[in-house]
Amino acid sequence: MTIIRLSSVDKSYGSLKVLHGVDAEISEGETFAIIGPNGAGKTTLFKVMTGEIGCEAGSVEFLGKDVTRDPAYKRTRAGMGRTFQVARVFKEMTAEENLIVAVEARLQNTGKSDAPWYAVKPSSATLDEVHSILVRLSLDKKARTPASELSHGDKKRLELGITLAGRPKVLMLDEPTAGMSPSDRVGVTELIRDISGKGSGLTVVMTEHDMGVIFGLADRIMVMNQGRKIAQGSIEEIRANPVVREVYLGKEAHHA
Amino acid sequence: MNRLSTYLLVALAAILLLLPLWANSGLVFLTGTTIIVAVFALSWNLLFGYAGLASFGSGGLFSIGAYTMAVMLRQGYEGQFLLLIVLATLAGGVVAFAIGFVALRRSTGIFLAILTLALAELLRITLAKIHWLGAEDGIPSIVRPTFSIGFATVDLSRGNSYYWFVCIACALLVGLTWWIAHGRFGRTLRTIRLDVERAAFMGVDTHRYRLVAFTISGAIAACAGALFAPWAQIVTPDIGNMMRSTQPILFTLLGGASSFWGPLIGAFLFSAIEFSTRTLVGIQEIITGGILLAVVLMFPTGVAGAWNALIAGLSARPEPAKAAPALQPVKE
Amino acid sequence: MFTLVNGLTTGMAVFLVAAGLTLVFGIMRILNFAHGAFFMIGAYVASSLVGSAPRSVLALIAAAVVAALVVGVLGIVVQRFILRRIQHVDEHYMLIATFAVMLVCVGFVKLVWGLEFLSVDPPPGIDAGVEIAGLFIPSFSLFIIASGIVVFLVLDFVIHRAWAGKMITAIARDGWMAELLGINVPAGIMAAVGGSFALAGLAGGLLLPNQTLSPALGDSFLLLAFITVVIGGLGNVRGAFIAAILLGVIDGLNTMFLPAYPGVVVYFAMVAFLLLWPNGILGESRL
Numbered sequence: 001m002t003i004i005r006l007s008s009v010d011k012s013y014g015s016l017k018v019l020h021g022v023d024a025e026i027s028e029g030e031t032f033a034i035i036g037p038n039g040a041g042k043t044t045l046f047k048v049m050t051g052e053i054g055c056e057a058g059s060v061e062f063l064g065k066d067v068t069r070d071p072a073y074k075r076t077r078a079g080m081g082r083t084f085q086v087a088r089v090f091k092e093m094t095a096e097e098n099l100i101v102a103v104e105a106r107l108q109n110t111g112k113s114d115a116p117w118y119a120v121k122p123s124s125a126t127l128d129e130v131h132s133i134l135v136r137l138s139l140d141k142k143a144r145t146p147a148s149e150l151s152h153g154d155k156k157r158l159e160l161g162i163t164l165a166g167r168p169k170v171l172m173l174d175e176p177t178a179g180m181s182p183s184d185r186v187g188v189t190e191l192i193r194d195i196s197g198k199g200s201g202l203t204v205v206m207t208e209h210d211m212g213v214i215f216g217l218a219d220r221i222m223v224m225n226q227g228r229k230i231a232q233g234s235i236e237e238i239r240a241n242p243v244v245r246e247v248y249l250g251k252e253a254h255h256a
Numbered sequence: 257m258n259r260l261s262t263y264l265l266v267a268l269a270a271i272l273l274l275l276p277l278w279a280n281s282g283l284v285f286l287t288g289t290t291i292i293v294a295v296f297a298l299s300w301n302l303l304f305g306y307a308g309l310a311s312f313g314s315g316g317l318f319s320i321g322a323y324t325m326a327v328m329l330r331q332g333y334e335g336q337f338l339l340l341i342v343l344a345t346l347a348g349g350v351v352a353f354a355i356g357f358v359a360l361r362r363s364t365g366i367f368l369a370i371l372t373l374a375l376a377e378l379l380r381i382t383l384a385k386i387h388w389l390g391a392e393d394g395i396p397s398i399v400r401p402t403f404s405i406g407f408a409t410v411d412l413s414r415g416n417s418y419y420w421f422v423c424i425a426c427a428l429l430v431g432l433t434w435w436i437a438h439g440r441f442g443r444t445l446r447t448i449r450l451d452v453e454r455a456a457f458m459g460v461d462t463h464r465y466r467l468v469a470f471t472i473s474g475a476i477a478a479c480a481g482a483l484f485a486p487w488a489q490i491v492t493p494d495i496g497n498m499m500r501s502t503q504p505i506l507f508t509l510l511g512g513a514s515s516f517w518g519p520l521i522g523a524f525l526f527s528a529i530e531f532s533t534r535t536l537v538g539i540q541e542i543i544t545g546g547i548l549l550a551v552v553l554m555f556p557t558g559v560a561g562a563w564n565a566l567i568a569g570l571s572a573r574p575e576p577a578k579a580a581p582a583l584q585p586v587k588e
Numbered sequence: 589m590f591t592l593v594n595g596l597t598t599g600m601a602v603f604l605v606a607a608g609l610t611l612v613f614g615i616m617r618i619l620n621f622a623h624g625a626f627f628m629i630g631a632y633v634a635s636s637l638v639g640s641a642p643r644s645v646l647a648l649i650a651a652a653v654v655a656a657l658v659v660g661v662l663g664i665v666v667q668r669f670i671l672r673r674i675q676h677v678d679e680h681y682m683l684i685a686t687f688a689v690m691l692v693c694v695g696f697v698k699l700v701w702g703l704e705f706l707s708v709d710p711p712p713g714i715d716a717g718v719e720i721a722g723l724f725i726p727s728f729s730l731f732i733i734a735s736g737i738v739v740f741l742v743l744d745f746v747i748h749r750a751w752a753g754k755m756i757t758a759i760a761r762d763g764w765m766a767e768l769l770g771i772n773v774p775a776g777i778m779a780a781v782g783g784s785f786a787l788a789g790l791a792g793g794l795l796l797p798n799q800t801l802s803p804a805l806g807d808s809f810l811l812l813a814f815i816t817v818v819i820g821g822l823g824n825v826r827g828a829f830i831a832a833i834l835l836g837v838i839d840g841l842n843t844m845f846l847p848a849y850p851g852v853v854v855y856f857a858m859v860a861f862l863l864l865w866p867n868g869i870l871g872e873s874r875l
Contacts, residue, residue: 072453072457073461073462075460076459077455077459082457088454090451091450092450092514093447100443101443101446103446104443104444105455105458106459108440108444109459119439119440120438120439122440163457166459292700310683312683359863364621366683367862368678369680370814373811373814374858374859378852378859382849385848385852497681505684506684537699537703538696538698539695540695541691541692541695541696542693545690545695546692548684549685549689552681552685552688553685564724579735
């Protein structure tokens, strides 16, 4: 079943057109990667999907509903969870507080808030859920650390935790390993594989530069160049595609 | 909050309550005014420190509360004093909601600052032209009311009884604000100040939260204004002038915006400075401005932040005291 | 017609104050609350020089130029020690720091010049009026309008045509790149900020006659100048010029049709402008 469908999306910044009629269909449960050289329009496409920015033409469908005009918070409530290229966590709050607000936001949005209206402290069910997320991210030792003092990799983990606390149907990851050390990169790749593994039913959409990460995770790949989709398919198909080889993998292959 | 801070707070409350027993009436008046504007500052910081919105026109809402109270008392409704406070609070809330509804969707940051400044100034100029409200002279000789609460009659016109009434009312308002700021609503608001986009991507309707915060903040500001009218016993259009609007900003910054108690600390420090320099024309502004500059340049976390850092340093934890984050030096 | 002249006078007076404000924003991205206070210091300095009855128009202009120099130097000091440090702080803290500077300035004025109100008459030559097409127009109004237009033309030329303006524009757009091209960025910023402050001092001197000098003088112009700058588009001198004329004319019409409520309509207009064009009529500009 198609979970996200983009139909001929156009987007310009001023006079600069960055997306030219991009189509894409993402199926439920798959891990879908968007790749392309710098300036290809990956991040813009990503932002159009999540509702961070609008588009001039075309439409975005999520779970069979047209969400083109919906703001980000509505798409999030419908089940789209995202992370940012540079991890965005609430820096003045501790790791634990970061997750508390995320869990509470979800409970509030789904109308399942279990704390009485006069309560100041979060409910014990909320705290339990927060704790289990912390353990899963191996951040339980740093629960009381202000987020601003966490390492780069830990911030990325925490941000993933905030997103997971929303129990999304689709996980949108914008360069999940950008700027990471090789060991952190392996750790986060493992974590994503663990979260989105078969049986979880979780769909993952990601942009990424690191080919190792993509080949380790993606079921299907879409290649973009100069604001256009130039190819789409499985890893093998993309590897064999001559156009892709020419604009992108050809250069990358020398490094590999 | 740590134990030492709690003791200090209790001690301060005790001093405030017992003040009229030994201080002269001038000092009591100043203290009462400080208590009211401290609550006013607290309402402003609910917006700034929690929702990340800076209004430079909060004096207008203070003024609305004060005028509502003054007019109703003049019309002879002093018997329903408690109801009048509620009415003034609602008036502030309704006006704040209307402004927020139109303005918040389009403007934040500098634009919101200028817009609210202009609106407050518009209100002030208009008030100065309405003869029914006393034009530029305002409404003088406001009574401190006597009213009945069923089983007893409360007479606030005698001695220091209105001072204690202000103390109790403000304590309740502080409690209410504390509850709003520390519950789930306040936690969500904080995420909006820290990163509005990230908050939206948790499914938070950030616009709606900000509008609610704007409304609550306006209602509390008007409530403070309503308490102020019988305290000062006169209201003039200048009650909501630019200086009034900047008062909570100064208090909050001096005390520390990231701390709930910051605005209160700032209000009392500020009044103390003003009181001790009241005879020195010109020096007063220079000292006030100088202190403010020093705070912004050296302790952006305010007095409360510096205090917390100090406490953290004194406590037995092995970590070294965290200095307040210094401002980024400019690379040139 | 009379309304128009009155409106233009108000507009140009506001523009004289707003010009420096918008320039400082264009260069440093700082909305300077203290601008009104520097304007006031300029007025006080000029009044100390010319006394309560200036001898000639030239004496007034000379006093204004000296006031501009004094305030310009003050501005460089403030830039060096304060503005430079707060440039990268949250914009709310910027506003508050400049507000603190304003307090210090007001205190300083009270210390030096006291609390009494001072007033200065227009110098001979522009103290009467002229008749144009059967209308009596105070020549001091014409003097202000002319000053405003001259200042605007000079500024516009410097910013858009002269080499100095191009250099400053380069710095404001991309300081790093400008440095790479060998421009002395700190010196450039300092000169530009000094110039912007000098404009405030100049305005103080030029607008001196018919003004009641008191330590509250800064406030009355500050808000109008703020609004002008925001409506015109922050950092945009041409926008500020147009917005100032617009506000002036609106204020003039206000006095004519609603004489009982002076100054009210202009605020309504302001609020409407802010809501309709939050980025200003000509858009925000880095000079």
